[in-house]
Each structure stands twice: as C-alpha cells, then as structure tokens.
Amino acid sequence: MKWVFHDWGDEDCVKILKKCKEAIPPREAGGKVIIVDMVVGSGPNEIVTRETQVFFDLFIMFLEGIEREEFEWKNIFMQAGFSEYKIISMLGVRSVIELYP
Numbered sequence: 588m589k590w591v592f593h594d595w596g597d598e599d600c601v602k603i604l605k606k607c608k609e610a611i612p613p614r615e616a617g618g619k620v621i622i623v624d625m626v627v628g629s630g631p632n633e634i635v636t637r638e639t640q641v642f643f644d645l646f647i648m649f650l651e652g653i654e655r656e657e658f659e660w661k662n663i664f665m666q667a668g669f670s671e672y673k674i675i676s677m678l679g680v681r682s683v684i685e686l687y688p
C-alpha cells in the first residue's frame with residue numbers, strides 16, 4: 588500500500604490493516620503487508636530531508652491528513668494484530684514498512 592495511511596485517522600488505519608491481516612497467509616507461508624509511507628524522524632538526518640518532511644506535513648495538514656512517527660505506527664500495527672514490523676528508510680522521506688502477522 589503506497590501513500591494510503593496518511594489520509595486516514597488511527598482507527599480507520601487499524602480497520603484497514605485488520606482486513607489486510609485477514610487476507611494474507613501466515614508469516615511462515617510468506618504473509619506480510621508492505622506499506623510505503625513517511626515515518627517522521629526516519630531516514631537520513633539531512634537538512635533537506637527535514638525540510639521536505641516539514642513541507643509535506645504542512646501540505647498534509649491542509650488536507651486533514653497526518654504523518655506519523657515510529658511509535659505511532661507501532662501502536663496502529665499492534666492494535667491491528669500484527670506481531671512484528673520492520674522499517675526500511677529509503678526513497679528520500681519515504682520508508683518501506685513490512686508488517687508480519
């Protein structure tokens with residue numbers, strides 16, 4: 588899922604992820620959900636990255652969206668019933684998040 592969750596509140600994100608969890612096989616069979624989104628504070632600590640995050644935060648606030656820090660993502664993942672996750676910082680301000688049932 589790419590650039591989906593910043594448009595939704597926490598409760599809706601949990602609902603979406605619960606449905607995803609129902610649809611995927613167990614981890615032993617290769618089941619996982621892949622999310623491409625921003626994780627605030629993740630990635631290179633360069634001034635350009637920070638400025639881009641701030642600019643994008645302002646844009647998302649205008650659209651009534653939200654960008655989340657890792658602890659906020661973790662809370663959503665655990666509420667949705669996922670047992671583990673991995674965040675891979677890449678693509679500028681974007682991260683790849685792997686969720687495992």
